[in-house]
Amino acid sequence: MASRIVVGVDGSEHGAAALLWAVDEARVRGANVVAVHAWVFVPPTAVAEPGMIPVAATDLMDDLTLERQAAERALDEALQATLGDAAGEVDRKLVEGAPGDVLVDASTGAELVVVGSRGRGGIRGALLGSVSQHVAQHAHCPVVIVRGAY
Numbered sequence: 001m002a003s004r005i006v007v008g009v010d011g012s013e014h015g016a017a018a019l020l021w022a023v024d025e026a027r028v029r030g031a032n033v034v035a036v037h038a039w040v041f042v043p044p045t046a047v048a049e050p051g052m053i054p055v056a057a058t059d060l061m062d063d064l065t066l067e068r069q070a071a072e073r074a075l076d077e078a079l080q081a082t083l084g085d086a087a088g089e090v091d092r093k094l095v096e097g098a099p100g101d102v103l104v105d106a107s108t109g110a111e112l113v114v115v116g117s118r119g120r121g122g123i124r125g126a127l128l129g130s131v132s133q134h135v136a137q138h139a140h141c142p143v144v145i146v147r148g149a150y
Helices: 013-029 057-089 099-106 130-138
Strands: 004-008 032-039 091-096 112-116 143-146
Touching (some): 004 013, 004 099, 032 057, 032 099, 099 112, 130 143
Parallel strands (some): 004 032, 032 091
């Protein structure tokens, strides 16, 4: 059974660099690459009584489905833009949840987890983003943080 390298993919420049690094490292190690994309569904907020959301359940399910489809497209587009024809060689994993927690969970049983130093967060000048810091502190395997273009 081949080992597994998990890589966080978010469509950012640093995420693309992490993906390229992970694919190259997987070739050296004879490992499989699992590209993980986390997404968070935020239901619409409404002004109403506490605990009440005056939105039909079918509308929420439609919104959830649309968000999941958008996340699937984002993952596919990021893989295609970065890897081209080689995108099909990478396993895909789409998970709803906070990116740091999703990647820590995905690191269980992995040989390595790879993340970009920053992603799509709001503080663009930071050397390390909150997700990469979280993963570095909590992952169940060694972590590689790729900084800049690869």
